[in-house]
Amino acid sequence: MKILFVASECAPFVKTGGLADVIGAVPKALAQSGIQARVMLPAYPALKALVAGAAEVWHAEKLMGGPARLLACTSEGIDLLLLDAPHLYDREGSIYLGPDGKDWTDNAERFAALSCVAAAVGIGALKKWKPDLVHMHDWQAGLVPAYMRQKSGTPPPTVMTIHNIAFQGLFPPAMMKKLGLEKRHYSRDGAEFWGHLGFLKAGLAMADRITTVSPTYARELMLPEFGMGLEGLMRYRRDDLLGILNGIDTDVWDPATDPHIAKPFSARAMGGKKASKKALLKRFGLSPGKGPLFCVISRLTTQKGLDLLLEAVPYLVARGARLALLGSGDKELETGFVAAAHAHPGTVGVVTGYDEPLSHLMQAGSDAILIPSRFEPCGLTQLYGLRYGTLPVVARTGGLADTVIDANEAALTAGVATGVQFAPVTTAALEDAIARTCDLFAQPKVWTGMMRRAMKHPVGWDSAAQEYMALYRSLADPAT
Numbered sequence: 001m002k003i004l005f006v007a008s009e010c011a012p013f014v015k016t017g018g019l020a021d022v023i024g025a026v027p028k029a030l031a032q033s034g035i036q037a038r039v040m041l042p043a044y045p046a047l048k049a050l051v052a053g054a055a056e057v058w059h060a061e062k063l064m065g066g067p068a069r070l071l072a073c074t075s076e077g078i079d080l081l082l083l084d085a086p087h088l089y090d091r092e093g094s095i096y097l098g099p100d101g102k103d104w105t106d107n108a109e110r111f112a113a114l115s116c117v118a119a120a121v122g123i124g125a126l127k128k129w130k131p132d133l134v135h136m137h138d139w140q141a142g143l144v145p146a147y148m149r150q151k152s153g154t155p156p157p158t159v160m161t162i163h164n165i166a167f168q169g170l171f172p173p174a175m176m177k178k179l180g181l182e183k184r185h186y187s188r189d190g191a192e193f194w195g196h197l198g199f200l201k202a203g204l205a206m207a208d209r210i211t212t213v214s215p216t217y218a219r220e221l222m223l224p225e226f227g228m229g230l231e232g233l234m235r236y237r238r239d240d241l242l243g244i245l246n247g248i249d250t251d252v253w254d255p256a257t258d259p260h261i262a263k264p265f266s267a268r269a270m271g272g273k274k275a276s277k278k279a280l281l282k283r284f285g286l287s288p289g290k291g292p293l294f295c296v297i298s299r300l301t302t303q304k305g306l307d308l309l310l311e312a313v314p315y316l317v318a319r320g321a322r323l324a325l326l327g328s329g330d331k332e333l334e335t336g337f338v339a340a341a342h343a344h345p346g347t348v349g350v351v352t353g354y355d356e357p358l359s360h361l362m363q364a365g366s367d368a369i370l371i372p373s374r375f376e377p378c379g380l381t382q383l384y385g386l387r388y389g390t391l392p393v394v395a396r397t398g399g400l401a402d403t404v405i406d407a408n409e410a411a412l413t414a415g416v417a418t419g420v421q422f423a424p425v426t427t428a429a430l431e432d433a434i435a436r437t438c439d440l441f442a443q444p445k446v447w448t449g450m451m452r453r454a455m456k457h458p459v460g461w462d463s464a465a466q467e468y469m470a471l472y473r474s475l476a477d478p479a480t
């Protein structure tokens with residue numbers, strides 16, 4: 001079976017968040033079951049080296065105002081189709097934002113172009129390769145079914161995955177003409193969303209099936225608190241909506257072989273974790289202490305609930321715990337955490353920016369990872385935490401609720417706990433979770449048991465790959 005993945009990022013080539021990790025990992029997991037997934041991505045500057053050695057498989061003289069080519073290559077075990085359109089993608093800086101920190105003004109054209117070419121490939125534009133199914137990821141790929149319906153030929157079935165419904169790709173309806181979209185798509189059961197042209201809305205309305213990245217988030221999407229205006233559509237399509245829990249790349253995230261950590265360790269031989277803790281304390285200028293070392297590795301946004309953590313810092317410090325935070329994003333939060341580090345030298349350490357190797361060392365060297373998200377479609381850092389014996393302390397929402405087993409009395413007695421959950425998402429509940437974590441940490445036998453269990457928790461892609469495969473088969477091969 002041949003699947004075309006359409007997405008705006010893919011690890012390890014270009015990444016701003018969890019979406020990239022998923023796009024980089026799922027095709028590899030599917031390949032083991034005989035599914036060939038090719039990933040279509042814009043050829044951003046970060047992919048220049050690959051472009052140089054790739055083969056042209058398609059071209060257009062004019063795509064949203066300039067020439068475009070589609071290039072095929074394989075790198076890091078992933079089959080890529082790179083959309084090379086310099087007028088849209090060849091620019092330095094963030095893939096979504098201009099130097100002023102605001103969305104590129106032509107993001108509608110940039111990602112409509114991606115969807116438009118993916119639609120052409122879906123219909124059969126490539127000589128030697130026609131997908132049996134197109135799998136679109138997030139709003140950047142949402143227009144694929146609309147463009148396919150405008151072309152002659154039989155479109156293959158489509159799946160639309162929501163990695164985060166907060167990002168919807170909303171633009172003025174007047175853009176339709178410029179993007180080459182027929183007027184008929186601007187309807188309630190098409191791309192219209194409260195007076196806007198909605199890329200995600202279009203994909204959700206027109207795809208054959210919808211998935212999201214955890215079963216709990218799939219249920220939450222039907223509620224006004226989480227659906228961001230799309231809850232009605234989600235309820236309407238509930239029979240086509242499926243939550244498939246993300247996994248992680250267990251080769252890249254393996255404490256037994258990770259090149260970024262101080263010393264290898266595993267569930268059987270956990271001693272090496274201490275060396276990373278020492279290196280981490282040094283890197284963040286923290287002093288050793290009796291309480292647990294918490295870490296945060298995150299985009300700094302209100303989604304992630306880090307404003308609540310900022311309020312809870314004095315409590316965390318008073319409990320004898322320490323905090324190492326790596327993050328970037330909201331300037332107010334950045335300033336707030338840097339000020340907290342100044343106010344609590346040796347106890348709170350902050351590194352602002354994006355640092356992949358450091359994130360590995362933090363997962364290896366910390367005792368617990370804090371994730372107080374207000375909503376979390378799946379979340380990956382708690383899965384890395386489980387794998388590295390860094391116990392997740394999480395808000396009970398989305399994928400966090402599905403992956404961490406709270407250390408309540410029953411779970412501790414049954415020997416199944418792997419972390420701490422809290423609800424509601426308030427500063428008081430977060431402080432209570434910090435208190436419970438400190439109490440558990442003070443019982444070395446209990447804590448070590450939880451660590452060992454967490455490290456054995458299955459976090460790979462095997463189960464998700466089976467679920468995606470079953471979904472693809474049900475659509476592209478209904479006879480089976």
Ligand code: ADP
Nearest residue numbers: 017018298299327353354355356359379380381
């Ligand atoms: P989201 O996609 O909402 O940002 P996820 O938990 O799904 O959240 O994925 C975040 C990914 O980005 C993880 O791989 C995490 O390790 C990584 N990450 C987030 N912030 C940083 C940072 N400042 N430095 C390095 N890696 C980061």
